[in-house]
Amino acid sequence: MALRWRISALVAAAACAVAAAVGVLVHEFSRNRELSQARESARVTLDRAAVTYTRTGEVQGSGAALDAPGLPGDLRDLVEQGHRGTEFTTGPAGPAMWAARPAGSRVLSVRVDLTTAMRDIGALDASIVVAGLITTAVVLPLGVLTAGRMSRRLRTAAGTARRIAAGDLDARIAAGPRPRDEIADISTAVDTMAGALQKRLLGEQRFTADVAHELRTPLMGLVTAAELLPEGEAAGYVRDRVRVLGTLVEELLEISRLDAGAEQADMSPCPVGPLVREVVARSGPATTVLGADETADTDGDADGDAGAATVRTDSRRLERILTNLVVNAHRHGRAPVVVTVSGDGRTVTVRDHGPGYPRTLLDDGPQRFRTGARERGTGHGLGLTIALGQAQVIGATLEFGDAPDGGALATLRLPSVPPPAGADPAGPAER
Numbered sequence: 001m002a003l004r005w006r007i008s009a010l011v012a013a014a015a016c017a018v019a020a021a022v023g024v025l026v027h028e029f030s031r032n033r034e035l036s037q038a039r040e041s042a043r044v045t046l047d048r049a050a051v052t053y054t055r056t057g058e059v060q061g062s063g064a065a066l067d068a069p070g071l072p073g074d075l076r077d078l079v080e081q082g083h084r085g086t087e088f089t090t091g092p093a094g095p096a097m098w099a100a101r102p103a104g105s106r107v108l109s110v111r112v113d114l115t116t117a118m119r120d121i122g123a124l125d126a127s128i129v130v131a132g133l134i135t136t137a138v139v140l141p142l143g144v145l146t147a148g149r150m151s152r153r154l155r156t157a158a159g160t161a162r163r164i165a166a167g168d169l170d171a172r173i174a175a176g177p178r179p180r181d182e183i184a185d186i187s188t189a190v191d192t193m194a195g196a197l198q199k200r201l202l203g204e205q206r207f208t209a210d211v212a213h214e215l216r217t218p219l220m221g222l223v224t225a226a227e228l229l230p231e232g233e234a235a236g237y238v239r240d241r242v243r244v245l246g247t248l249v250e251e252l253l254e255i256s257r258l259d260a261g262a263e264q265a266d267m268s269p270c271p272v273g274p275l276v277r278e279v280v281a282r283s284g285p286a287t288t289v290l291g292a293d294e295t296a297d298t299d300g301d302a303d304g305d306a307g308a309a310t311v312r313t314d315s316r317r318l319e320r321i322l323t324n325l326v327v328n329a330h331r332h333g334r335a336p337v338v339v340t341v342s343g344d345g346r347t348v349t350v351r352d353h354g355p356g357y358p359r360t361l362l363d364d365g366p367q368r369f370r371t372g373a374r375e376r377g378t379g380h381g382l383g384l385t386i387a388l389g390q391a392q393v394i395g396a397t398l399e400f401g402d403a404p405d406g407g408a409l410a411t412l413r414l415p416s417v418p419p420p421a422g423a424d425p426a427g428p429a430e431r
Helices: 003-056 073-080 115-165 182-228 233-260 272-283 315-332 359-364 382-393
Strands: 064-066 085-091 094-103 106-113 268-271 287-290 296-298 310-313 337-341 347-351 397-402 408-413
Touching (some): 003 094, 003 115, 073 094, 073 106, 115 182, 182 233, 268 272, 268 315, 272 315, 272 337, 310 315, 315 337, 315 382, 315 408, 359 397, 382 397, 382 408
Parallel strands (some): 287 337
Antiparallel strands (some): 064 106, 085 094, 094 106, 268 310, 287 296, 347 408, 397 408
């Protein structure tokens, strides 16, 4: 049940409970007052009748009776024991208050009829019920309106928090200051958190971009110096490490451009099948390519129709995405690595048969400089981050999961209607 209706139900229940409590209190007070007055009146009448009976031996005209046939049995037994008393009854003759006392060997009693008084109390109860219903009918819409406003404000705060979690750090609730308003306090806290998070993230992004740019100059010097080293095992090792460092710097620069939203897609017709085979051919280790007819193409050399359809996308960025996925599968998974292209060319999957993606990646997405599971090898965690960012630039979706029978499975879905050329990307590669 939504919060709005829970609050409305609570308001209605509270109104009904208050009306019922007031009704019970008023009913009991009115009934007790009527019984008390009737008891006092019966006692006074009984005492006067007793005086008259003592003087004249008669009770006519006094309002009392001797040995009345309707006298309650308990009260008669009390009087026969020599006591006086009163009792309220609700017999066939109607509600009444009895008072009785000994009169020699006889019983002198007085009956005060309470039919009218009890009828008045019943009418009062009905009036209280009607008043309670009217009060509930008036209060309930006000409660629904108030609860609806609270619910809308909470939904706005929750929606903004979800947008922030999805990467839109510019989202704000922008609730005005309201003293003693807990929802406004929550909204302000969410906005403050988003601002602090955005400031920190932008600082980290600027730091990454600055480090990458600053490393390019000394890196070029290292490349030049490495090429001047005399041939040998040590020189080969140095050149290899320099190439690795150069690749890392270029990836950092690419991520910084994605973070800044500077990347723009250049859309054009692209045959997906040949592009996939070209990527597989350059990836090095053996990779199996399956098209819509499930014809195998190992190492990209067979003639299987691996997704012959042409789609409109940025072929350079699509090639970058597929290269990163295939390289990641070979580096951190186990053979065989299988690339499957759908018949319309809009869905490409890359699967290995290793231990699968780490749980942190499946829950939170690719994280730079985090590889997750030790069994999937070591690395910088930048390849999948770049692939995800480039997929957002071309309007595609990239999902990571584990195959039912084991192994990591990456699924790239190209949009049926790609964004126009030069459009802003969907967002940075990582928030």
